[in-house]
Amino acid sequence: MNTPSATTVSRRTLLGGSALSVAACAMGGTAFAATSADPWDHAAWIVQSIKQTKFPKADFPITRFGAKPGDGHDNTAAIAAAIAAAHDAGGGRVIVPAGAWNSGAIHIRSNVNLHLEEGATIRFSRDPKDYPIVFTRWEGIELMNYSPFVYAHGQENVALTGSGTLDGQSGPDAWWSWKGPWGGTVEHGWKEGMADQRPARARLFAMAEDNVPVKERVFGEGDYLRPAFVQFYACDRVLIEGVKLRRSPFWQVHPVLCRNVVVRGIDISSHGPNNDGCDPESVDMMLIEDCTFDTGDDCIAVNSGRNADGRRLAAPSQNIVIRNCRMKEGHGGVVVGSQISGGAHHIYAERCRMDSPDLWYALRFKNNALRGGLLEHFHFRDIDVGQVSRAAIACDFNYEEGADGPFKPVLTGIVVERLKVAQATRVLDSQGLPGAPIGTLRLEDCTFDGVAKDSILKHSPQITLDRVRVNGKVVTTLA
Template sequence: MLLRPSRRDLLRYGALAGAGTLLPGSARSAPDPWQRAADIARTVRAPVFPARSFDITRYGAKGDGVTLVTEAIAAAIKACAAAGGGRVVVPAGTFLTGAVHLQSNVELHLAAGATLLFSTDPAHYPMVFTRWEGIELINYSPLVYAYKAKNIAITGSGTLDGQGSAEHWWAWKGPWGGTAEHGWREGMPDQRKSRAVLFQMAEDRVPVEKRVFGDGHYLRPPFIQPYLCENVLIEGVKIRRSPFWNVHPVLCRNVILRGLDIMGHGPNNDGTDPESVDMMLIEGCSFDTGDDCIAVNSGRNEDGRRIGVPSQNILIRNCRMKEGHGGITVGSQISGGARWVFAEKCRLDSPDLDYAIRFKNNALRGGLLENFHYRDIAVGEVRRAAIACDFNYEEGAKGRFTPILRHINITRLHARHATRVLDSQGLPGAPVTDIALRDCSFDGVTQPSILRHTERVTLARVRVNGRSVTALDPLQPS
């Protein structure tokens, strides 16, 4: 049976998200916005599970890397949920599996030396209701999926291996200019036609149950996707070689990503894409990815506006970003809006990292983006600019919706090598506004900043190449 959220689900969640869920009367009226970040850290709590264990080998799983154990894992999860919850244990060994579907009150625990090796056969991923690049559809199940579940977790020191490679999954992207060999050659099938069809269906408001893709459409599944879930913990595990996005919580509340080691340089291998989430903590994670390390999203174009739920109340701290298009990114699937995103004590450094802090939007998306607070950010090397605000992303001005980006506050960002300090390009009639840099330094700068359709950029105690500046030297419009 294919599931999708009811209108009641969306109305209920949208109403709560629109209210800005936080402890009553605390940070909302406080003059220091970082009090709100403290509230997020205090409020978001990991789920607690009964002290019961269900070893998947008791249900017939063999850790030989060859025997398909999908049914054994499903049986262990079912038994655990039926007993009232607990821990499903993957012991040491390599277990070949298809899609894993979590249920409420179940913790999937990968012991030391355990690997869940996900099958490369698309037939092992049944059709489910999901989101793909910000649009609802029926498509292959994510490798690990949960729908409308409460109290779920993936924990341990083991590895989840999606087996994305030039031989499997990645070639479905089609043309791509990334750093990894992804296997596609001219004449091979790819996602482009189906992607365009899906996008048009969303614009035409075709009912979701008629947006059926899967076999022959080449839309890669994400790795881990909890959908409409509450109280989600993903902690400690290594995540490798995703077919597509790595960790993609959608319409979830109270989410923790902690101590994750995420690596995969394939196309669209975003580290995590929180989409229309409320109350989320991302801490102590390492990202080495083929796309944005963190990309906060809230739906694409008409679908994002139809659902209309922003991402908000997200705290990112003590994370490490290596390769990727952007380190801490907002957009571009952002039509539902985003607000109150905080980041602190993060390190971003790689010659293959394009931007440290990045915002992406355009006039097809629209959406209100406001209240972004970043502090104590260490940037080693970035290829392009330390900070980028881009309303020309993809389709740029080819739309009738006004993107809004305002109130970006960055304190104590220190960059050792950034080609530019700031590349901020709004649109005519839709400027980026209110960017404040305080106590920041930028070295290795060789190009002037780009400031187009950007208003109210303020600097306080900012140094560029060792020289104190009160304004950025912008590249003049051509």
């Protein structure tokens, strides 16, 4: 197996000439200088150092540009005209008033805040032809594919705010059946014999492994690769605040190669296939707070590119703080991986509440020897878990049957403090590989009740327990 090299990496090549540099523990050339032994000082530095969005006090209502509510009106052009006018004027808010507004893809430009007022709903078209082919990333691989419903590429100072709703109008009869076979909790519409994403997915993965140029990885009609709901790509200073997301086609909030990102107070509820809540991918300096996630996949999943494409881009996800969030249904509450070949480090989560019989894990790491990647410096504290159906914590290097690959996954430096779990099948499911054991995992002052089965420990020799109770008894080992 090959071992990843350094934690300081950079990424400076984007399609169309955009540029982005990501340096470990640094933002805008200002690095964090540790002055105390408390790792949470670094988390505080992240929150304080994120550069905020700021917009001129100028409003551009979409009705001024011909938008009309209700059925029978396509407002794609009107919304685009409002965004262009705001951008050309130096910035401001594009206002979506109360009402139901039909639209295709919306592309946000620099210095523009797309603001949905109370009672406003943007209903996105179910017709794939309303989503032009753009440069995007799909399951950790760059390609040309359908535009995300809300999209920005290479922009700065951009926002999506308000108390309104983004309705993807996805379901068994639109987008979801493209997944193919799936074992989710809702009907997704696919039946044996129907076309689905599997041939195109395999072709895309092969292209990435063969280093086919991204401009030649063109997908779209007939390929069934679903677009993301909201994707900001290679943007600086991003705010997503207050909005509700419903009925997503695929991943829901997906910032890629962005810096200075704040996701605050959003409400996500969509149980379709791969309906992850928030997927920060190769992101630096990010805050996720006061959000609610009720999803058909992971609630929050930190990623950094899949396999050869992730290693080519070599951009980790780093300096991310998650706090005061609520996780309901989903595969995992706070998850790292599995598209994690670029690595991840300095991820913090605190004061979150997780609870659902359909939530598999509270904290989860998933990787394999086809991905590789260096994962280190993870700190979690004051997480309150009602019920998870599998294990409270999972570390899995066998994810998607990738145990026999040549790229050594590294996971170390996990500290969990004051995790309280009312009901879980297991405390821990930790499975490393013979040549790549799980690294240090420390549990401090944690309580696990309602535990029905023993933990699973394979190639996991560095687990430390300090004041840990399982079913009311203090334990010093989980073996």
